[in-house]
Amino acid sequence: QLQLVESGGGLVQPGGNLRLSCTASGVTLDHYAIGWIRQAPGKERDIISCISSNGGTVEYINSAKGRFTISRDHAKNTVYLQMNSLKPEDTAVYYCAAAQWSCYPTTSDFTSWGRGTQVTVSS
Numbered sequence: 001q002l003q004l005v006e007s008g009g010g011l012v013q014p015g016g017n018l019r020l021s022c023t024a025s026g027v028t029l030d031h032y033a034i035g036w037i038r039q040a041p042g043k044e045r046d047i048i049s050c051i052s053s054n055g056g057t058v059e060y061i062n063s064a065k066g067r068f069t070i071s072r073d074h075a076k077n078t079v080y081l082q083m084n085s086l087k088p089e090d091t092a093v094y095y096c097a098a099a100q101w102s103c104y105p106t107t108s109d110f111t112s113w114g115r116g117t118q119v120t121v122s123s
Contacts, residue, residue: 002027002112004096009117012086018119020081022096029053029072033099034079035110036070038092038119045095049081050103059103063089086121094119 008020022034035050048061049070058070069082079096094117097110104110 002032002098004098004112004114006094006096006114006117009094009119011120011122013123014087014121016086016121017082017084018086020083020094020096020117020119022079022081022114023077029077029079029098030074031101032112033101033103034070034072035097035099035103035107036081037095037097037107037110038090039095039116040089040092043092045107047105047107051079052103053101057103083119086119088121090119091121092119093117 004022004024006022012018031053033052035047037045037047039045048064050059051070051072055072067085072079096114098112099110
């Protein structure tokens with residue numbers, strides 16, 4: 001069973017940067033597309049970025065374009081989300097989730113989820 005673990009969240013001031021990591025132990029992520037999904041209080045979960053299994057396809061929600069970068073390191077079995085120029089509206093719990101091979105448009109297509117990491121952007 002694929003178990004994902006997120007790390008790297010925290011409290012940051014507006015304009016600051018964070019790098020989130022998503023890793024799995026005992027199971028390779030090579031066959032999985034990995035999405036970063038966030039959920040703000042009182043709101044639905046949104047897919048903010050996704051990278052395909054071979055890294056050839058990356059996708060971003062409009063509000064993340066130009067600020068966030070998704071990448072993966074197969075040797076470290078880890079997927080990263082570099083978040084720059086953070087805004088208060090980026091405050092949310094960030095989850096990584098896995099889908100077979102390709103990125104999909106809805107959160108229900110992701111079959112394995114981590115427990116999430118809190119990102120708070122506040123002065």
